[in-house]
Amino acid sequence: MIRILTVALMLAVFAPLSVEAVEPNEILRDPALEARARVVGKELRCVVCQNQSIDDSNAELAGDMRVLVRERITAGDSNKEVLDYMVDRYGDYVLLNPPFKAATLVLWIGPAAIAVLGLFWVAMMFRRRKSTDGKSEISTSGPQSTPLSDDERRRLDELLKEDSA
């Protein structure tokens, strides 16, 4: 029950975030064309809001860009032609998905490369730990633990005795 309530609450809180900003008067009559406009709109960045698509943004400029996308689609442009038109004016920045090319190589490869390096490092640590584990027979709590010498044992006993006295 609580789980269902939690899910319901989360839906209630987060669902509005995905609501689109497309205005009713912008929507094209032809559902096929409108569907394409939505696809294109989700790929275009609202240039005044940094990290929203024009479909998600309430900014006036985003609204004008949505209308422009629809005009060009109605005029017979392909999706790619519409995107190219925007890139032509705003640069790659206007695409929410930056294209894969030399200048964006680090952006695309970087995280994956760091993840692979990290996994490699963790794997190395585990292998090293395992090999030391196998060698030390007396080890109890960990690979680095060495048993107390007789001297140390005696001192420990004394200290414990003092404490309880």
Added chain:
Amino acid sequence: MKRFLYVIPLMVLLVVGGFAILQLKQVSDGKSVNILPSVLINREVPPFDLAPIQGYEKGFGSKDLLGQVTIVNLFGSWCVACQVEHPFLMKIKEQGLVPIYGIDWREKNPDAGPKWLAKYGDPYTLIGDDPNSKAAIAFGVTGAPESFIVDQKGVIRYKQIGPITPDVWESTLWPLIQELRKI
């Protein structure tokens, strides 16, 4: 070797911190950092033809720019920073330094632009009305004011984001305009 591994995070931090400090320094030097380089530099002005604003006879289109070095200035009566640069544009007009063409961007009321110009003065040779961002998007504009220096052949040579200040004018815009006139 192992010691060296422990230094790596520190080095990464230093590099990232270094970039952060460089950026901050640019801000404190008064340079705007978040500037998108315009892809339109050294390309022809996108074709457009705007209707006149209310009470004006002529609109403004890309063809009007041919034959001389010009400034295309995008403004709006709603734009606070435009008010800041406006007196300087008036000065450029009064001294006859270079013709300025205006794009009146996204006025909610058709009489807002003309009223604003009546109040603060009209520095523009021609003005086009751009209520739906047609020209603004064609120019790849993200906010007002933005100004473009266009050469005799109608090629965009410079994009100024934000107000034209006396500083920018002296250091960048005016030298560039004089340079372009020699071509």
